[in-house]
Amino acid sequence: MTTSKAILIHIVDDDEAFRDSLVWLLESHDYRVACHDHAEAFLAGFRPDAATSCLILDIRMPGMSGLELYEELQARGNRWPVIFITGHGDVPMAVQAVKRGAYDFLEKPFNQEALLQAIDSALCAAANLQQDEVQANQCESRLQALTTREREVLDRVIEGKMNKVIADDLGISIKTVEAHRGKMMDKMGVRSIADLVQTVVAYRQQKGKPAA
The missing domain is CATH 1.10.10.10 (Winged helix-like DNA-binding domain superfamily/Winged helix DNA-binding domain)
Structure with a gap:
């Protein structure tokens, strides 16, 4: 399992106070954190070959929404696990995102342990998926x-x-x-x-x- 220090957590949320609280929480658990105040800022520096990453996205933001950002990343073939942060009124939208492949969503307000557990679970699932892909590619080469x-x-x-x-x-x-x-x-x-x-x-x- 990849250690938390090798993992970069991207937070995309327009609420500065919320971003700051998440940075404090995640850095206290040895995660590296990158913050983006809107989806366009994240995309501007997006590198699909970057270190192991997990995205925490606010589902509704000014400009490009978290859901639109997720759809754009899917279109680019990105497989990083995504955890949506949502208000009560956006739960149906978050459920649809999960059906499309997002890992999870948390409804505000949520406790810190719930977020940490969601991140740990998402990263484990992503690691298993990556291993499955490696084995599938190896099998394909042997079949050829x-x-x-x-x-x-x-x-x-x-x-x-x-x-x-x-x-x-x-x-x-x-x-x-x-x-x-x-x-x-x-x-x-x-x-x-x-x-x-x-x-x-x-x-x-x-x-x-x-x-x-």
């Missing part, structure tokens, strides 16, 4: 290294077909199936059919493809 025949064997193994059935499907001998299967397993970096199935199914789910 397979020959056409090895890929045909893999697809049938994933479907649960035995070597004899695969041989009949492809019009080749069982020994040839076994040879392709062995090379395919080596290239995929797995030691068992269970590992192969778990790896490929997880990859297809990550990429939104059918599992079988």
